[in-house]
Amino acid sequence: MSVVSSVNVAFLRTGEWTGRVGKTGIDKRSVDGPVRFTEAGVDGDSVCDTDHHGAWYQAAYAFDSEELAFWSAELGKDLVPGNAGENLTLSGVDSSAALIGERWEIGGAVFRVTGSRQPCRVFAGFWDVPGLVKKFTAHGRTGAYLAVERPGEISAGEQLRVLSRPEHGVRVDELFALLMHNREDRAELAEHVAGCLPDLPGPWREYVADKIDTFRSAARA
Template sequence: MGIVVSVNVGRVRDVEWGPSAIDKRPVAGPVAINELGLDGDEQADRRNHGGPDQAVYAYAREDLDHFEGELGRELRDGRFGENLTLRGVDVNGALLGERWRVGGALLEVRSPRVPCGKFKAWLDERGWVKRFAAEGRPGAYFRVLETGTIGAGDSVEIVDRPDGGVTVAESLRAYYGDRELLRRIVALERRSAKWDAVAEHYGA
């Protein structure tokens, strides 16, 4: 069983590389969550971020610690734009379709975080997109199956783990064109509709 280290939200603001809400900051107290995410949280690019299948982004504190060592700099909770900073749970080893009870909400794993140019600009690290992808620590997007509240200190419990699934880390490789993994993903009952489009793009 894991724990919520912090709950992070951000508002859209104009920066030199365009409007963005990637600057997520920890908030105190329990935060209500609905089908589109946490109260007080926004997305600037609603075509590529947000929506029911990307309502919540979670990242492990252990993975932030790993990148602190790799980059030689402090990475506070929320620095990667995650809504939930978690500890003691394998976010990247979670299976697509896996269901987690987080505080008072029930969440379902849907997809990995795919690094983009704004993420690179925000971190200001040379070659960051390729470097982040190669590490296999993308974190996970979740769909909200049951609304509720989530706060720092809440438990994270895996309540349902489907058989023969694909992990979050593996699914990032699928997104970049691993046809075998894509075929396994499109066979899953609990999958985001975006995977069908990705599989069609690669002819999987």
């Protein structure tokens, strides 16, 4: 069964590892009771680096409890819900295998999967793991960014129901692999990922389209 095991909002942190902004909301903490999700984000949450986060197509971020368990074992850390910076910790869901444009209903809210998380130095600094960006990229299980199509409240224990899946079949982890040059079959992968372009948010669509054109040009050379 696909369920929300925790709903999480930001606990603001400061420190040298937080980068040029000097503070970050990556440290999410589990909260009790229903939390409202809207097109603008999550009630009670905070976004500090608005150059890279907080767009409507990044209204919420989902990550799997199974992945937290993987990284806990891999790194010898006791990672808990919210430690990946996620608003929704999911159980029984492979969010990295969700399709771009896939639609979910959770509680009173409806979401659309928009893309993959890009690991950064702030993430590595929060976990205090040198080389985490490289490790996380190689593992390739990023979780999913979500846009909110219908605002609503969500509590831990709510079930996730898939409402629709687009026909292109492009998964979140496949998009991530293309963007991070994480597979050898880049030309073939680029052609596959091209199918999801209409379902990507505008700014990401342009960026991914440029990547695809680059791989196509390299294949013809």
